[in-house]
Amino acid sequence: MTKENKNLFTAGFILGLGILGAIDGVVFHQLLQWHHMIMSPNIHLEIYTDGLFTAAFSALMVWGAIKIFRDAKKGELGHNGDIFLSGILIGGGVFNLVEGIIDHHILQVHRVNPMAENPLLYDLAFLASGVVLILIGLWLKKLGQQAEQA
Template identity: 30%
Template sequence: MVACAVIGAAVMAAVDEIVFHQILHWHHFFDRSTSTVGLVSDGILHTAELLGLVAGFTWYADLRRRGALSRAHARAGLFLGLGGFQLFDGIVDHKLLRLHQIRYGVDPLPYDLAWNGAALALLAVGAVLAVRVHRRPPARRSQ
């Protein structure tokens, strides 16, 4: 579950960076300085997400090679990682540390509600999947 949570967090970081930083130009990872610093911070985020993907998939491949991979745990972990990253970003990065907002020049409340609501939905899916896999008999958990 943890291996796929790492993958999920890295995938959500990539979606955030590609869509909101690069395509829409809504913000940089760190917006409290110059645009050059913002671009460097995006590069650091991109490096971290790539390292997360490599580490997560290496761990996943090792579990699979050893026959220890549970697809049900993997699915739960993926959703927990996706939602966990998004909620951390929405609460810690956006509100507590104020590294950036989702979008500038507009009322941030609808964006915050949508961002954190989507995070909670992803976490809820992951939690339901995790509970379901732990309620299965041990022989069926590797399915």
């Protein structure tokens, strides 16, 4: 892969981490009100930690955008859409896997849907979605690399 497309992939990966964090925050934390960063009877603490989470994924999206701008300004940014989208999908999948394994299973600070009859099912589906995103991203990356070599 060329340096330019590596830069594009890396920017996509960073953006993917932030975008999946945003989707997680909006859909699960705010709309469904299931997946707060910590489970606590203190709603103010739950909202505060969700706010810290929002700040973190927002910073990732800003970082990804700055990387794109800087690389483009130096003429070191690729233009392969498959490579870029693969970075986003792999970054998003890594977000789901890392967040799910650490927070749901190792630290057990929260569940995806703690009120469900079987919360583990939701946690496992969250992990599975991460694996699916990574697999699709790897497939797209391969397609992008093949197009680059053609």
